[in-house]
Amino acid sequence: MPDNILFLQGPVGPFFKRLGKEFTAHGHNTFKINFNGGDALFYSNSESTNFVGTVEEWPNFLNEFIHKHQIKRIYLFGDCRKYHLLAKKVCANLSTEIHVFEEGYLRPNYLTLEKDGVNGNSKISRIADNYRQSDRNSLDEDQYSGSGFMYAAVFAILYYLAALVWRYKFPNYRHHRSMNVLIEGLYWIRGGIRKHVYSIGERKIRRRLTKQGSSDVFVAILQVHSDMQVKTHSSFDSIEEFINEIIRSFSQYASKDARLVLKHHPMDRGYTNYKGVISKLAKHYNTQDRIDYIHEINLPSLLKNAKGVVTINSTVGLSSLHHGTPIKNLGYAIYDIPGLTYQGGLPEFWKDTGSIDMDLYERFRAWLMRNNQIRGNFYRNFNRTYSVTGLRWPQLLEDTHLASLQKPKQMIRGKLVKPVTSVSSGV
Known part of the structure; x- marks a missing residue:
């Protein structure tokens, strides 16, 4: 079903705003908290809120925001930043999930997305036997050439x-x-x-x-x-x-x-x-x-x-x-x-x-490709045929993050458009 989603700080640029449009196209409701003018430049609209308090005031502000808007999921970039570390502590006592973006474990032109943490904070198993029976067939790796x-x-x-x-x-x-x-x-x-x-x-x-x-x-x-x-x-x-x-x-x-x-x-x-x-x-x-x-x-x-x-x-x-x-x-x-x-x-x-x-x-x-790697780039949209973000989601992540009971709305150049419905002539 549709979720209420909150974005904290993302990569520099419009990536989170584009991702918000993609979530909206799938029926979800999105919100954004900006911490500085750079955040506001790339994501400032009716969905965004400016946090102007101190670091010490941030946990209470976030806790109230989550309850007021019934936030189900939070997305952020970089899980070691001060505001994000505090956000993880707040959510530890709530049912709100934390999902973390990072540069791809695989290169080039992959993004990493994991629940709770990435890199050293990742919950990926380091036990070899857990992978020995795993399917070795990877996803189709279409070429995303170029640099962002x-x-x-x-x-x-x-x-x-x-x-x-x-x-x-x-x-x-x-x-x-x-x-x-x-x-x-x-x-x-x-x-x-x-x-x-x-x-x-x-x-x-x-x-x-x-x-x-x-x-x-x-x-x-x-x-x-x-x-x-x-x-x-x-x-x-x-x-x-x-x-x-x-x-x-x-x-x-x-x-x-x-x-x-x-x-x-x-x-x-x-x-x-x-x-x-x-x-x-x-x-x-x-x-x-x-x-x-x-x-x-x-x-x-x-x-x-x-x-x-x-x-x-x-x-x-x-x-x-x-x-x-x-x-x-x-x-x-x-x-x-x-x-x-x-x-x-x-x-x-x-x-x-x-x-x-x-x-x-x-x-x-x-x-990795099936569970936490997304084909694409934070800074450049290489393939608009997939979405406004240009991301190509593996099936597991698409089901986890994009899917809702609503049918996705069509998007053209990042703008939502009403689907065309056929009308019977009655003949």
Whole structure:
């Protein structure tokens, strides 16, 4: 039956508003709470409410809102944000469900949607036997080519600009990162410039790393410096600490013929550059001639030719498994399952990476596709034939989130239209 649905903070941009239209088309009632001007810019209508109180006042406000509007489900993006953590606590004592969106566990152009939490907070089983009898046939993977990066960049700049302009309307708001629109804009511009500079300057190293036969290369995946999964679901306090641990261990235990490649995160190129840190550590551990630091490279080619991959808990780990390259996690990851990832210590991994149970991986991947992965993109609609969001829902998630007793209304370019009914001529 139709539900009353509430949206909290989503990805920057109009994704939640589009999703609201999709839910409405299926007969559900939608509401939105905005916390700052950026939220209001992309979702401001009769369904939206501005929360202007303090963080301390938020739980009571939400509790009253849920009861007043009889909210059955709440959707949010990122379950480690302060307001969202408090929302989960409020709903723990109610019948209201929490559903969390996140970037896809599978890449590219997948979204993750799970009940109660994602990544380290996910309830996905880490027991291999739970997947060994699962169907290994995955869904039809039609191609969603292209990237949503430029859309995300534009939406981010508009979001922070609106948050600045309308800051007086939300005087008590606390963001999970810097809200300085000038600085954020400069970071994104610098990131775009660096992308082109690195693309040209790293050609030689790209050719060497992606050619066949580079079998003694280990790849360390660097995550975004502000990634909540690093801060919340690992023992590392920073990416610099992770880099130090990797280089120290590599210098002590890896073969002298092995090389280490540290891969920068593309969404972090405008914010950080670890060249100085890496050079200093490489010199300290006497590994200058065996370490590479790279930004722009075809990741599948790099992973396919690598001997092993080390990460904190990046979803790149699933890409590594897809290419048959052993991986060692140093944090808490949903795919850190015996048979998929190396379960020994990092010193031993440099010497013997072990192997991957590819049958288990294929069954696990197919399970993800059926249970929590949605084809699409938060920032760009690749296929309007599916819906106003462009999402292609697996059957289980469609039944759980979209279905109601009402017949879905037709949508054309995001607008609801009345269905055409045939009229008998009476002849």
